[in-house]
Amino acid sequence: MPVWSSLWQGSSGTPELQEKTLVIVKPDAVQRRLVGDVIQRFERRGFKLVGMKLLQADRDILDKHYHQLRQKPFYPALLAYMSSGPLVAMVWEGYNVVRSTRAMVGDTNSAEAKPGTIRGDFSMHVSRNVVHASDSVETAHREIGFWFHRHELVAWECGDREYTYGP
Ligand code: UDP
Ligand code: MG
Numbered sequence: 518m519p520v521w522s523s524l525w526q527g528s529s530g531t532p533e534l535q536e537k538t539l540v541i542v543k544p545d546a547v548q549r550r551l552v553g554d555v556i557q558r559f560e561r562r563g564f565k566l567v568g569m570k571l572l573q574a575d576r577d578i579l580d581k582h583y584h585q586l587r588q589k590p591f592y593p594a595l596l597a598y599m600s601s602g603p604l605v606a607m608v609w610e611g612y613n614v615v616r617s618t619r620a621m622v623g624d625t626n627s628a629e630a631k632p633g634t635i636r637g638d639f640s641m642h643v644s645r646n647v648v649h650a651s652d653s654v655e656t657a658h659r660e661i662g663f664w665f666h667r668h669e670l671v672a673w674e675c676g677d678r679e680y681t682y683g684p
Contacts, residue, residue, distance in 0.1 A: 533612060534610075534611065534612050534682060535610055536610065536611065536612065536613065536614050536615060536654060536657075537567065537608050537609065537610045537614065537657060537658075537661060537670075538608070538609055538610075538614045538615045538618050538650060538651045538657040538661075539606065539607070539608060539649070539650070539651045539657055539660040539661050539664060540555070540559065540606075540607045540608075540609055540618060540622075540648060540649065540650050540651075541604055541605065541606050541607070541648065541649035541650075541664075542555050542556075542604060542605040542607070542647070542648060543598070543599065543604055543645075543646070543647055543648060543649060544598065544599065544600075544601045544602040544603065544604050545598070545640075545645040545646075545647060546639070546647040546648065547571075547602060547603050547604060547605060548602055549639075551639055551647060552605050554639070555635060555647070555648060556607070558621060558635060559607075559609050559618070559621070562617065562621065563611065563677075563681040564609040564610065564611040564614055564617075564618075565609065565610045565611055565673075565675050566607060566608075566609060566610075567608050567609070567610045567670050567671050567672070567673070568606075568607060568608035568661075568665050568669050568670045568671065569605065569606070569607045569608075570605070570606050570664075570665075570669070571603050571604070571605050572603060572604065572606065573600070573602070573603050573604075574599055574600050574604055575600065576596065576600065578663055578664065579596050579599050579600060580596075581663045582660060582663055582664075583595060583596070583599075591644070594644065595644075598644065598645070606664045606665070608661055608665060608670055612682065615650075615651055615652075615653060615654050615657050618650045618651075619650055619652060620634070621634060621635060621650075622634060622635050622636060622648050622650045623635060623636035623637045624636065624637075625643060625646065626643045627640040627641050627642055627643055627645075627646050628641065628642075628643075630646075635647055635648050636648065
């Protein structure tokens, strides 16, 4: 089992059901009152919300979060956008949550994002694409560590587990 799988586990359940991912409702979406719409999609899918906060991101956290993009020409504009107002950072948990969430979010380029995805339904330009979602389990582990302290993640039992995963 990879090291990160043993971290931040819930109180019960098998590790594969406890995969976690970071989702950020970006500042454009907060301004456009889309926070509820985004949360609703993950809730309805069956994923479990285990962490959530509204905050104004500072340069330090955004530099860490987007470290791999620092040489890109759009990087200064991306940081200005991401610090333009409050955002909502969330951690969602569940079976294959990283892969499923990326599919629900849609293509980075909003024009390519399929209808039915969050970006395909709510965004038309890559520079204002409504949400962030971690792109791998490893990335998710690292990103969750940037945005959340361990004690801010809540391990709780879903009452509907038998109906969403089976016994
Ligand atoms: N981005 C941008 N212009 C581009 C490519 C990316 O402004 O040409 C921004 C956009 O907000 C995107 C973020 O940079 O969501 C991170 O880029 P990445 O390629 O990681 O896309 P994502 O993982 O968000 O789909
Ligand atoms: Mg990315």
